[in-house]
Amino acid sequence: MAAKKASVRVVVGPALPNIPWEDRPANCDEVIWRSERNPIIPRNLIPCSNSIFNSAVVPYQGKFAGVFRVDDRRRHMRLHAGFSDDGVAWKINHEPLSFIPDNPRVKELGKFEYGYDPRVVKIGDRYWVNWCNCYHGPTIGVAYTRDFKKFYQLENAYLPYNRNGVMFPRKINGKYVMMSRPSDTGHTPFGDIFMSESPDMVHWGCHRHVMSRGEDFAPLKVGAGPIPIETKEGWLMIFHGVLQSCSGFVYSFGACILDLDQPWKVKYRAAPYLISPQKLYECVGDVPNVTFPCAALVDSATNRMALYYGGADTVTCLAFAYVDQMLEWVKKNAK
Numbered sequence: 001m002a003a004k005k006a007s008v009r010v011v012v013g014p015a016l017p018n019i020p021w022e023d024r025p026a027n028c029d030e031v032i033w034r035s036e037r038n039p040i041i042p043r044n045l046i047p048c049s050n051s052i053f054n055s056a057v058v059p060y061q062g063k064f065a066g067v068f069r070v071d072d073r074r075r076h077m078r079l080h081a082g083f084s085d086d087g088v089a090w091k092i093n094h095e096p097l098s099f100i101p102d103n104p105r106v107k108e109l110g111k112f113e114y115g116y117d118p119r120v121v122k123i124g125d126r127y128w129v130n131w132c133n134c135y136h137g138p139t140i141g142v143a144y145t146r147d148f149k150k151f152y153q154l155e156n157a158y159l160p161y162n163r164n165g166v167m168f169p170r171k172i173n174g175k176y177v178m179m180s181r182p183s184d185t186g187h188t189p190f191g192d193i194f195m196s197e198s199p200d201m202v203h204w205g206c207h208r209h210v211m212s213r214g215e216d217f218a219p220l221k222v223g224a225g226p227i228p229i230e231t232k233e234g235w236l237m238i239f240h241g242v243l244q245s246c247s248g249f250v251y252s253f254g255a256c257i258l259d260l261d262q263p264w265k266v267k268y269r270a271a272p273y274l275i276s277p278q279k280l281y282e283c284v285g286d287v288p289n290v291t292f293p294c295a296a297l298v299d300s301a302t303n304r305m306a307l308y309y310g311g312a313d314t315v316t317c318l319a320f321a322y323v324d325q326m327l328e329w330v331k332k333n334a335k
């Protein structure tokens with residue numbers, strides 16, 4: 001696949017000329033390629049951190065901000081805000097963020113137990129944060145911020161147990177829309193992606209099945225990754241898929257295209273993975289053999305994508321692709 005300048009605009013969204021970027025290496029023939037600087041965030045970036053991974057970044061005030069999964073050295077799972085001028089070098093707050101109840105009833109949820117695998121999306125003037133929140137087991141937490149300093153928490157979206165809550169970046173047919181994966185209390189040996197709608201980010205319903213595990217590199221479970229990318233072909237959705245080998249779970253990620261107006265309809269699902277654990281920083285760490293994508297930055301003017309993923313539940317990594325080439329790759333490799 002030749003290095004190229006993007007010609008046709010396929011991404012619906014703003015131009016973001018300053019997202020991280022590295023050209024495809026001359027000897028690389030893949031649709032996606034890893035950063036030479038990986039891992040871009042080491043496990044010990046801040047004093048309390050055992051590991052920093054599976055984290056979400058967005059454009060913010062001409063630069064970048066994010067919500068990071070930091071497991072501290074007690075091995076408590078926490079969320080920290082962070083900031084970056086270039087999307088590669090990050091300053092992550094040393095203290096975890098704490099949520100302010102958006103209304104008095106949210107206090108009934110009790111104290112924060114743990115949070116992990118955040119996603120962030122800007123809709124209107126709010127940056128919405130979803131994460132795996134403990135309420136008698138994992139479910140999907142909902143909060144918003146305008147400044148990455150004060151975070152206001154709403155009700156959990158669903159009953160436990162649930163993981164991988166991922167919003168679409170705009171209302172669809174007048175409703176907020178979120179994907180999620182209903183699960184059990186543990187490291188679920190099963191799981192399909194569903195989606196739900198809400199008029200107000202509090203009450204979620206009209207649940208629809210989106211995509212099943214059980215195929216190709218994902219026989220055990222699938223989960224939505226970054227916020228889906230709106231394109232002329234549909235929503236480009238990058239998802240993680242899990243298989244079980246003789247020595248444990250293997251987390252790879254792949255891509256599919258969802259219908260724009262009825263996003264529970266999968267138009268194309270590529271059979272091969274985009275990235276599987278192959279580099280040392282993906283295979284060696286607290287949980288070996290995990291690549292777990294949580295965020296993507298896209299420049300609509302060039303079709304460039306910078307994709308953030310966790311490596312081995314320990315470090316944060318970057319990969320690059322052109323959205324138009326990825327759409328073609330998904331279609332070509334769909335069954």
Ligand code: BMA
Binds near residue numbers: 310
């Ligand atoms: C999932 C979550 C992720 C993690 C993955 C692999 O259930 O805990 O944060 O990356 O397992 O350990």
